[in-house]
Amino acid sequence: MLIRGALLIFLGICAALSWSQLTRFATWHAYAGLADDVLYGRAVPEDLQRFAPLLNQPPTESCTTLRSGVPITLHLYANDVIAAEVGVGPLQFSDDDRLTAHRHATRTLLANALACTPTDGNLWLSKALVALALGEDQETIVAYIAMSERYAPHEGWISDRRAQLY
Numbered sequence: 001m002l003i004r005g006a007l008l009i010f011l012g013i014c015a016a017l018s019w020s021q022l023t024r025f026a027t028w029h030a031y032a033g034l035a036d037d038v039l040y041g042r043a044v045p046e047d048l049q050r051f052a053p054l055l056n057q058p059p060t061e062s063c064t065t066l067r068s069g070v071p072i073t074l075h076l077y078a079n080d081v082i083a084a085e086v087g088v089g090p091l092q093f094s095d096d097d098r099l100t101a102h103r104h105a106t107r108t109l110l111a112n113a114l115a116c117t118p119t120d121g122n123l124w125l126s127k128a129l130v131a132l133a134l135g136e137d138q139e140t141i142v143a144y145i146a147m148s149e150r151y152a153p154h155e156g157w158i159s160d161r162r163a164q165l166y
Contacts, residue, residue, distance in 0.1 A: 035073040048081045055102065059109040063116035072113055075106040076126060079133070093135040103134050121152020125162055132165070 031051055034042075051074055060071055080090045082102055088094045110127045117123065128144035145162060152158045 031074060032068065032070050035070040035077075038073055038077045043080070045081050045084065048078055051078070055105070059105055059112055061112045061115075066109075066113040066116050071109060072106075072123070072126065075102075075109055076130075078102060079106055079130070083133075091129060091133050093133065100134070103130055106130050107134065119151045121148045121150070121155065122158050124148035124151065125158055128165070129161075 031054065034047065034051065038047075054071075055075065055078055060066060065071060079099075079102060082096075082099045083090045083092070083094065086094055086096045086099055088096075088099075094100065107127065107130050110123060110130060114120065114123050114127065124144050125148040128141050128148065131141050131144060145165065148158065148162060
């Protein structure tokens, strides 16, 4: 009886400590299918309404969630959708407040993801693309591209995206 009580207390403590992590993971995991569709070319402007509440949350710092790629994919997708709504290209600078705020949130999310996986060449390239869209200086953008080339020099799909910048 004493062992059962101790086990229940132990399980309760574990559940309490991991509850926020579990709920954060479950929230983003529910959108994994949409993120996969986006990676395969989905482009439906109405999708923004489906995951707008997630975009309004502060950028996640959970490495487990960030490694799934779902938040980053959805933020980059939202960037494309919002840019289209305001009539600019996804990499063009815009003075639209909503688009600029979203791009800043995406940049923060990418920085958090790079803190978890600093050798991800695709994340460095995505950070370069967001920096370009925000109108950051060329030296910063070139440094991000150099990091992408360093960590993913021969991955075709990443190098194809990099080549579009030149």
